[in-house]
Amino acid sequence: MRDPQMNHTKQRPDGRSASAGGGAATAAPPPAPARARRRPASRQWAAWAFLAPVTLYLVVFYAYPLYRNVDLSLRHYTVRSFVQGNAPFTGLKNYETVFDDPTFGPALMHTVVFTTVCLFFQYAIGLALAVFFHQNFRLSATLRALFLVPWLLPLIVSASTWSWMLNSDSGIVNSVLHTVGIGPVNWLTSPDWSLTSVIIANIWIGVPFNLVVLYSGLQSIPGSLYEAAALDGAGAWRRFWSVTFPLLRPVSAITLLLGLVYTLKVFDIIWIMTKGGPAGSSTTFATWSYQLGFGNLLPAFGPGAAVGNLLVVAALAFGLVYLRVQRKQALS
Amino acid sequence: MHRSSRRRLVAAIALSTVTAVAGTACSSGSGTTDTKGAGGGAYTIWDPYPQFDKTSAWAKLLDECGSKAGVKIKRTAFDTSDLTNKTLLAAQQDNAPDVLIVDNPVVSTLAEAGVLTTTDDNKLDTSEVDPNLLAAGQSGGKTYGTPIGANTLALYYNKAVLKAAGVDVASVKDWQSLTSALEKVKSAGKKGITFSAIGTEEGSFQFLPWFWGSGAKLTELDSAQGESALALWTDWLKKGYAPNSVINNTQTTSWQEFASGDYAFAENGTWQLANADKAGFDYGVLPIPASAGGNASAPTGGEFVTLPVQGDPGRYTTSQKLVTCLTSTENLNATDTALSYVAPTADVQNKQVAAKAGLKPWVDAVKAAKGRTSEDLGTKYPKISEQMWKAVQSALSGVESPKDALAKAQSAAQ
Numbered sequence: 001m002r003d004p005q006m007n008h009t010k011q012r013p014d015g016r017s018a019s020a021g022g023g024a025a026t027a028a029p030p031p032a033p034a035r036a037r038r039r040p041a042s043r044q045w046a047a048w049a050f051l052a053p054v055t056l057y058l059v060v061f062y063a064y065p066l067y068r069n070v071d072l073s074l075r076h077y078t079v080r081s082f083v084q085g086n087a088p089f090t091g092l093k094n095y096e097t098v099f100d101d102p103t104f105g106p107a108l109m110h111t112v113v114f115t116t117v118c119l120f121f122q123y124a125i126g127l128a129l130a131v132f133f134h135q136n137f138r139l140s141a142t143l144r145a146l147f148l149v150p151w152l153l154p155l156i157v158s159a160s161t162w163s164w165m166l167n168s169d170s171g172i173v174n175s176v177l178h179t180v181g182i183g184p185v186n187w188l189t190s191p192d193w194s195l196t197s198v199i200i201a202n203i204w205i206g207v208p209f210n211l212v213v214l215y216s217g218l219q220s221i222p223g224s225l226y227e228a229a230a231l232d233g234a235g236a237w238r239r240f241w242s243v244t245f246p247l248l249r250p251v252s253a254i255t256l257l258l259g260l261v262y263t264l265k266v267f268d269i270i271w272i273m274t275k276g277g278p279a280g281s282s283t284t285f286a287t288w289s290y291q292l293g294f295g296n297l298l299p300a301f302g303p304g305a306a307v308g309n310l311l312v313v314a315a316l317a318f319g320l321v322y323l324r325v326q327r328k329q330a331l332s
Numbered sequence: 333m334h335r336s337s338r339r340r341l342v343a344a345i346a347l348s349t350v351t352a353v354a355g356t357a358c359s360s361g362s363g364t365t366d367t368k369g370a371g372g373g374a375y376t377i378w379d380p381y382p383q384f385d386k387t388s389a390w391a392k393l394l395d396e397c398g399s400k401a402g403v404k405i406k407r408t409a410f411d412t413s414d415l416t417n418k419t420l421l422a423a424q425q426d427n428a429p430d431v432l433i434v435d436n437p438v439v440s441t442l443a444e445a446g447v448l449t450t451t452d453d454n455k456l457d458t459s460e461v462d463p464n465l466l467a468a469g470q471s472g473g474k475t476y477g478t479p480i481g482a483n484t485l486a487l488y489y490n491k492a493v494l495k496a497a498g499v500d501v502a503s504v505k506d507w508q509s510l511t512s513a514l515e516k517v518k519s520a521g522k523k524g525i526t527f528s529a530i531g532t533e534e535g536s537f538q539f540l541p542w543f544w545g546s547g548a549k550l551t552e553l554d555s556a557q558g559e560s561a562l563a564l565w566t567d568w569l570k571k572g573y574a575p576n577s578v579i580n581n582t583q584t585t586s587w588q589e590f591a592s593g594d595y596a597f598a599e600n601g602t603w604q605l606a607n608a609d610k611a612g613f614d615y616g617v618l619p620i621p622a623s624a625g626g627n628a629s630a631p632t633g634g635e636f637v638t639l640p641v642q643g644d645p646g647r648y649t650t651s652q653k654l655v656t657c658l659t660s661t662e663n664l665n666a667t668d669t670a671l672s673y674v675a676p677t678a679d680v681q682n683k684q685v686a687a688k689a690g691l692k693p694w695v696d697a698v699k700a701a702k703g704r705t706s707e708d709l710g711t712k713y714p715k716i717s718e719q720m721w722k723a724v725q726s727a728l729s730g731v732e733s734p735k736d737a738l739a740k741a742q743s744a745a746q
Binding site for chain 1: 413416417420423424437438441442444445446447530531532533575576577579580589711713714715717718722725726728729730731732
């Protein structure tokens with residue numbers, strides 16, 4: 001169990017440098033013709049031929065859909081112009097509509113709260129569990145495997161199960177609360193609780209991912225450091241804050257970034273549990289975008305795409321922050 | 333190093349093979365659409381009945397109508413919520429199906445998009461259809477299809493629960509008597525009524541009988557009548573006559589609550605009849621009462637058979653034959669029985685009631701029902717409906733009073 005994990009962690013940085021190498025490969029050809037002057041053209045062709053499948057794939061499945069989404073958000077689409085394809089270009093009008101919408105403020109708030117709270121608890125619980133399982137007691141592997149269950153279940157299953165458990169009248173959570181003398185809580189149907197409920201469900205789903213990545217990060221910290229710290233008289237708490245936590249920083253950064261991107265776009269759980277309601281109290285950008293584009297008999301494609309693009313931009317911004325931080329770390 | 337470069341080569345080859353295979357798959361896909369475009373060949377039918385597989389009577393009926401018209405049928409079943417966008421996309425690619433069976437409030441949206449042909453163009457005969465049902469498929473004086481069947485909402489009641497609470501169901505005639513019946517049921521220790529007030533079209537569908545039953549109009553959500561309808565629901569929730577879970581209930585989960593046997597009433601549709609027989613308790617069906625007595629208009633549910641616009645107008649003749657076959661008296665009877673729907677023509681309705689007397693209250697309810705997009709609301713309806721379900725959710729969850737919620741909805745729906 002241990003060894004594959006070790007390899008796994010070691011391959012992570014490798015995988016990254018390989019993808020960075022992909023960028024370098026495009027830049028590589030120029031010096032190549034200089035060296036191999038005899039057959040520059042054929043080498044160039046071969047290089048392009050090898051590049052073609054990936055480029056084609058990227059263009060067809062990433063660049064074009066993204067372009068279409070931007071295009072959708074910049075035109076005034078009605079159902080008629082969607083079909084006939086003559087929607088007038090309206091610039092940033094759709095974005096204005098979205099910003100002026102009374103849903104915008106609350107949705108932004110909910111998205112920020114949902115993302116930060118989920119991210120904090122997922123990371124904290126995931127890290128605590130990872131440190132706990134790192135001690136390798138008996139059955140730790142089995143228990144760790146059990147903790148992965150939320151990750152393996154299809155989202156529709158876990159979200160439906162949560163909404164049954166949190167049902168106001170027949171849910172198990174309220175019946176447990178009842179036995180300890182607490183009155184029923186309208187988890188999904190009260191505007192004060194709906195956001196909390198979807199956050200709880202999402203934390204439960206996100207913990208295993210954090211656990212796995214952080215656990216494999218822990219494996220790469222040399223045991224000798226802990227021994228040295230113990231010899232210096234550091235207690236468990238001190239060892240965690242002075243050895244584990246700082247050495248885990250690169251892994252933590254990527255975990256948090258990936259977690260952020262996953263959490264920003266969480267849609268299924270919220271939609272299945274509350275449909276963003278009641279009264280918009282658990283609407284995030286992701287559910288709002290869907291609501292605009294598909295949740296109505298008369299789809300509003302333009303504003304829906306605009307909200308979706310705002311999400312893409314937010315995720316991209318955090319991605320750039322991550323890259324910057326990483327470069328700084330590599331330089332220092 | 334050597335090994336890794338070889339690995340990369342293998343990966344590149346593998347990737348290009350995948351792309352090549354995907355490429356062929358795509359081109360063979362477009363090949364079939366080409367044959368379709370050339371006239372003749374297979375006729376495509378899209379329907380929202382994924383519950384019927386290839387061996388079902390419905391699929392066989394389609395094939396039979398196809399062979400009568402001398403063409404092959406290619407049928408695809410979609411989830412009903414998927415069908416609108418799938419159709420819009422297909423129409424955008426000039427690839428719409430020859431025959432489309434679609435939920436009735438969507439017809440006006442698709443018509444607005446220019447996706448559907450009118451009965452003037454496609455020569456469908458709709459003279460036998462009940463006018464109140466046909467109205468859901470009409471906008472701007474044109475008709476865009478013919479209903480394959482209709483359903484609507486009524487109140488199911490559990491006879492045992494009502495008896496135990498000492499309620500005579502004949503006394504339930506208006507909102508006041510219904511509310512006092514619920515009060516009796518609650519004090520007898522049972523649960524009152526369940527319905528679906530979820531934040532989707534389903535929620536609006538379920539609220540409409542009460543909204544219309546109050547005398548309110550969809551063009552004026554914040555009228556005093558509309559407010560009284562929403563106040564009725566809100567009070568039921570406050571007093572515990574209806575469970576709090578209705579805010580999140582779909583019609584299916586609401587039915588499950590009723591099927592548990594604890595509830596006196598459930599607002600649900602014709603399509604639950606088959607399940608009601610399986611529920612294991614004695615039930616009855618009651619039209620939804622209007623505010624001051626009499627029956628409220630419930631909204632019509634059910635699908636329309638439509639003929640989407642084709643690049644080759646020559647195809648309409650055959651498509652029209654297909655639809656005429658599907659909606660012939662004999663076939664309508666079979667189809668609507670299978671779907672647990674009420675037929676759209678008086679002729680078939682009589683046959684249905686003769687075969688199953690329990691359908692009588694449903695036939696009456698369908699006759700009194702109103703299309704959601706009728707009265708020339710057309711594509712205005714979806715906007716109004718969205719604001720209406722939002723108002724219902726706000727009021728039931730206590731965010732706003734019914735009055736404020738509806739006032740906000742009215743100004744947003746403009």
